[in-house]
Amino acid sequence: MSEENNQYTFENEQYRKTYWHTCSHVMAQAVKRLWPEVKLAIGPSIDEGWYYDMDAPFAFTPEHLEQIEAEMRKICKEKLKLERFELPRADALKFMEEKAEPFKVELINDLPEDAAISFYKQGEFTDLCAGPHLDSTGRIKGNAMKLTACNAAYWRGDSNRETLQRIYGIAFPKKDELDAYLQRIEEAKKRDHRRLGKELGLFMLRDEGPGFPFFLPKGMTLKNTLLDYWRQVHKKYGYVEISTPIMLNRQLWERSGHWDHYKNNMYTTVIDDVDFAVKPMNCPGGMLVYASEPHSYRDLPLRVGEIGLVHRHELSGALHGLFRVRCFSQDDAHVFMTREQMQDVIQETVRLFDEVYSIFGLTYTIELSTMPEDHIGTVEEWERNQDILKAAITGMGKEFVINEGDGAFYGPKLDFHLADSLGRTWQCGTIQLDSQLPERFELEYTGEDGQKHRPVMIHRVVLGSIERFIGVITEHFAGAFPAWLAPVQVKVLPVTDRAEEYAKEAAAKLDELGFRCEVDGRNEKIGKKIREATLEKVPYMLVVGDRDMENGTVSPRHRSGEDLGAMSLDQFAALLGEEVKTRAIK
């Protein structure tokens, strides 16, 4: 999202990673010097810095981190040489067993038979490691290094195994680069949608409903404006819209497979002795709609959209503002088609995604998620569908990474990830291929040959969750939404009460023209009104005073601080109208 966030003076990525990897060894060495009883797990470099997972009999605190940093600086000053050596498997095991490092022993045991088992030694400290590394701890700039956090992590990412403590660090060749980095993190936090959502009156979360967001008037305006746009685009791409019930009976969910494969996340209840589930997905309802009448091959592809409110019981620790909630609106759609149409439909869908994301100036990365352990359908079916997704996406010249075993239980999918202000990525769009549900619901269409055939389908969302998408764009625009999206587009600011009527008339006229407009009629100085409207990130302020009343003008000012000078209200309306119509970002 923010390109400027990735400029380091490190010559290249490989060197950067090597530098950070050596930092992680220095950190582990420091910890072992201070607390020899700590057990080491793994410590790789990551996109920004490094971490090391450890098992300690006490919890690391910020004070511990300072101690570790101090020891690390010492190790840097000692200029210890890093030396690589290899050991045969038996000796390697013996070595780590003697050091009483159970995690390392497990790692060695899991290495392939023929793998070279390499170690890096610096002073008294030796770690199992494939490398590469810097040649000396003296290459690390001790005062341009910081341990940033200490958190929990499961050993080998498995929630059934030990909970380890993960210490994160970051380092640069120069102190001022570290300072700039930390400053950037602080700036990014100011864009946090949870903070802006409160400041701008968009939404709220309450203890009474953890993970169930409340939309406030301004947030609701934003949401509705977004959906108006969504409907406009989808109409253009040939979609129709439906709405299916929020709750359906158990029989339906058993048929769709959700009762067996998704029950842990579903809210269920019993009504008149019948089990019901609140929908976690819209598809089964969509299947019923398709199955409710006969279809011809001439109707395909049939594109059916639904802004559907779904509920999923997510783990409490996973909740995160609007990014991860328990109830959200999906801008869902199911496209039913013949096998021959699959590739075209997928490509058409990606073009729709591109159109929508570019309106917001958002970029994305694509992941292809393949067959999970818990799945329905045959391996052949899965592979065939995965190949179709691959072919469609490479055919458009787009890149993707494979996310092994992360598909939905009914089919493989392409996920579109957008980044938040801290560079964390959130899945928004997804295109999921499904030949299972049509089977389970015995969907049919009549082909050219007069015979019944089974359609295939995709499930797809562009925005993903309206809530998450609003969170992403709030951070992306730092709350300063483009005029077409801004909950309030114009704030009319009378200089004195003499201008209040005039201000109200101007607002009424703008309102009539379809703009979202407010008047700040408080008895405050114009400077204060401007300050507050600016902080509210209203795109345009219209200052109106005696001079304007005399000349029949308004004096617009953009939130950026630009004073547009006096002009007629019609002129201003034309200017704003153009900005809204083109969905300009300014």
Added chain:
RNA sequence: GCUGAUGUGGCUCAAUGGCAGAGCAUCUCACUCGUAAUGAGAAGGUUGUGGGUUCGAUUCCCACCAUCAGCUCCA
């Protein structure tokens, strides 16, 4: 769910085992002002919830709830 931290007026944050404080916002009054904060006054809190220790708890202890960071999971 797991590990750790946090929870004080609407918001941002102080303070203390002994009467809980500030700024902003709110309300009232004065000021009528031309491009980022006019001044004065008033009101507002049984310190997340429930237990416990204590003469006394907002502070110490326990449980629960929620939030934050991360893991796991996912739109």
